[in-house]
Amino acid sequence: MNNTIVVGMGEALWDMLPEGKKIGGAPANFAYHVSQFGLDSRVVSAVGEDELGVEILKNFHEKKLNCMIETVPYPTGTVQVELDRNGVPCYDIREGVAWDNIPFTPALEGLARQTRAVCFGSLAQRSVVSRETINRFLDVMPDGEGQYKIFDINLRQGFYTKEIICGSMRKCNILKINDEELVTISRMFGYPGIDLQDKCWILLAKYNLRMLILTCGVNGSYVFTPGEVSFVETPKVEVADTVGAGDSFTAAFVASILRGLPVNEAHRLAVATSAFVCTQNGAMPVLPARLTEGLTTE
Template sequence: MSAARATTGVVEGVVAVVGQVGRDLVLRVDAVPGAGGSAAVRERREVLGGKGANQAVAAAQLGTSAALVGVVGDDAAGEEVLAQARRDGVDVRCVVRREGARTALLVDVVAGGERRLLEDVPEEVLLTAADVRAATGLLRRSAAVLVQLQQPAGAVSEALQIARGAGRFVVVDGAPEDAAVREEVLGAATVLRADAHEAELFCGRALRGADAVLAAARELVGRGPRLVVLEAGAAGNAVAWEGGGELVPLTAVEVVDPTGGGDSFTAALTVALLRGEEVERAVRWATAAAGSTVRRAGGRPALSPDELDEQADLLT
């Protein structure tokens, strides 16, 4: 394992994130009321959100140049979230302002360590292939391209084709519903990260237990990606690469809200790998980033490289 810290050095080039941009409304309550009931809100936050934006913000917090490819409306909310992204140090020149559309709103209701998500994501603010093509210059010159696979298939395919054609470091997060696009993902991805359900989509079967998930990660490495990380429940993450694999435990933190943990993981993993960290260290750094994010309500990260170093050292 490399002795170098993931905070050593600076990543040359941009980390471009292709994915969702929206407004997050986070409401923390003691308990979610039943029909006809009510509950006092203990904490309320209105922030830049969406999986793509969360990943870009996390990358910027970890010292990289980050840029977004996404869509917002031409409403006041769209202007607000773009202004927040700029303050976060994220380049939003490739975020489309869709005329006549309203910006996505994600309402995260948190109680007792669990979340309920209400989504208002109009079709007009989903990425199209044309939106992605308009960002070709950014994707071709980026050090890494992160693609959120919950976006429409046409946009995902376009992003993969551009990034792969330019020889970029491609990190994908999720699993498309379309089986043909899943195969395209495996052929284009340098790094694949997926949760439990998404892993089953890629493998075409149920995965029962951590050993089965680790075996699936090894199988998927054989189908294209150089590194595969699959969620393995309470056991942590199953990680596989050519010639190696292991289960990496989660950090010992109280989970306030699981929202955004995977986004922080993906961004931190990308940053660590670009800085030349060995896989084992990079995955532990990413695990620490996820642990940091789930300790607070809402998916917006607040990452400190020094804190991630300390937490990663505790994961054995």
């Protein structure tokens, strides 16, 4: 297990929140939580030659978060985030920024060859440079029984196309999607009329996926695998904000699967982790030992 590297790949940015700025981007959230479960993780992204970029690198260093982040001649990404009265974020994502321009380097190719699991999304594929880098990484990464390529769809603003979604579904072996995204994708693919579970079975079969994770907010979550489905209810908690909760879910689930836990146990731990993150401000709280201790021991 010691040579298991888990990669979060894509956007690194600042969320400009009403109360100030916080480091954001699913890849860092994912990689940080994976590392809390005792696995060797990396964030792959790019920042600008500016103070915001320097600050991101410093922050990751302080969090002991390993990264392969290139500095490129574009501004570091920022997102204006407004929270509605339920604490749910709405985003305005700046374009033409550093993480749109992640280069495919020899070092990144070397990392891909050692990667056991990678999590990538649709947002970081909005520009051709980063999209090609992500696809090359996925192609170089080994294929095999214990290798996981997790496509965590994140449909933000208009930053996705049917072509990008289809391409990513073909390259991944685990799809993570929420109920709203599933409705959008179903319309795009032309099967809007059937229930959510049937849509999941169709996608699982069509793209030959090992697993499909469907999260439905307060209505629980499902993990579909060929032949069976796991359902776990969402615990009722006092929500501080939901930023990063989905990324912590994915991280706990992947860490559990890599440690050899059955799908249902991995699913339960993922739900508990995500629920805890909802009770905390920000996307990267320190997780309590009750969540991590079962996995961090070799």
